[in-house]
Amino acid sequence: MDELSTLQTILIAIVEGLTEFLPVSSTGHMIITQSLLGIESTEFVKAFTVIIQFGAILSVVCLYWKRFFHLNSCKIFDSEAVKGLSGSKKGLTYLKRFLYKYDFYWKLLVAFIPAAFFGLLFSDIIDDLLESVTVVATMLVLGGVFMIFSDKIFKNQSQSTEMTDRKAFKIGIYQCIAMIPGVSRSMATIMGGMAQKLSRKHAAEFSFFLAVPTMFAATCYKILKLYLSGGTQVLSDNLFTLILGNVVAFIVALLAIKFFISFITKYGFKAFGYYRIIVGVAILAMILMGHNLEIA
Template identity: 65%
Template sequence: MSILEAIIIAIVEGLTEFLPVSSTGHMIITQALLGIESTDFVRFFTVNIQLGAILSVVVLYWQRFFKMNSCRIFDPQAVAGASAGKRGGIYLKRFLYKYDFYWKLLIACIPGLVLGLLFDDIIDRVLGSVSVVSFMLVIGGVFMLFVDKWFNKPLPDQSITTRRAWLIGLSQCAAMFFPGLSRSMATIVGGMMTKLNRKNAAEFSFFLAVPTMLGASLVKTLSLVKEPAGKALLQENIGLLLIGNLVAFVVAMIAIRFFIDFLTKYGFKAFGVYRIVIGGVLLILIFSGINLSMV
């Protein structure tokens, strides 16, 4: 992989990772058009540069990521006068209140973590099916044409409750078993199904991407470096990884700002049409006999 190819792939990653259009499908098209061989490093590169993309979320929303709730609402005298059991319950409530943001992210991560550990082999096999990706792009695109009509009915209370976090986490699992569906699409629609508005659903989708994608990247990295050949491969291409992450970081920051504004004003229909077109292109390439395998 050349530096130019790495930059192009990173641009595609940054543009598509947080949009409901499937970065996987776009990676397939990009690699096919550039004629890039799907080596161990190329597969690792496409996962690793997600780190740059998720860093953009942390930077853009740093106040949300590092601000903890004040616990002054809890009366110290009530704590001092309580029994040991009640005191433990009060301290637990204080802890959950103070770290509410991280608690909700943890809750949302649990379904994907459990299913990922139980069905890792099945997920890897499905992920390698370009046909599945292509069909899901089209099916997901058709679905998105009606998302605003079906689910854009927000409630006045827009707080992320434990129930909402859990349901959004369950929604994310759909993207694990149906590549091309888009993790972003699954989580945003999942949020809207719990009566969040489009903006808040999209933002929580971004937040949830940080631990989810960080975990996936770390797993791939550990899998690569546990073998001597993997370590050598990583050392030889560290420059490409740094460039890829930097480009993905900058582009993702721009894409997130655009997406939030566009989604708030216009909804999902345009993304649905776009997905149908991209999925159609992939299917045409597949039925034309062109090998688009990423594995």
């Protein structure tokens, strides 16, 4: 028997698709949505909110497939370019081609390592925090205040498009902050990228790319935990829900990414900062007035 109705599935997936790549915390918004809809926080529901992120990351692969799979390689690495070269020079050229082709994935791996380490280390604590609407609302407000001033903070710094191993690792450290619900993985990694002197656009795009291994690993880890705890039956019983959620998240995320890149390039992050503060304050006010929004 499905633990979520079709309407609940679609609503949560829409929220995921809209917010996954925006700096407003997709996890936080799904927790708030779950609370407002009165959905019990069962093991399946917890897994569902993670697994449908897979649909969202496919939108990144779809939109950036040429860059993601490096099909736009430089002509210097074409086979014609190595004809007539001596053995040593030819070998060096092939080595450069190999390094060029796989450097993109190496940078993603370097940036992914911190989240993988701390995610495994603090898995249980993270799961507990995921049930607190108060934590989400508080972090939305704090993150919003930072975002309002972020454009000024990074305004006068020189910008670069070069991504080094050191920069990738530092962005990965920033991503770990997003393990606190309400912070936003997108916000943390974009701000991390800008702190490494990347432009808003390049920081956002690297954030999108980094989401692929990060959320894929989170999805696999959540499924593995369910499998080890004997919860595979609940996944098969709710297969339609999982498929529907991923499809909806994929379609909505496609539209959200295009909007986001265009918006931040022109206007920056201030609007998202104000939005976070409004939502966070509204949730905290409801809690203070006695409304029980905590997830059961």
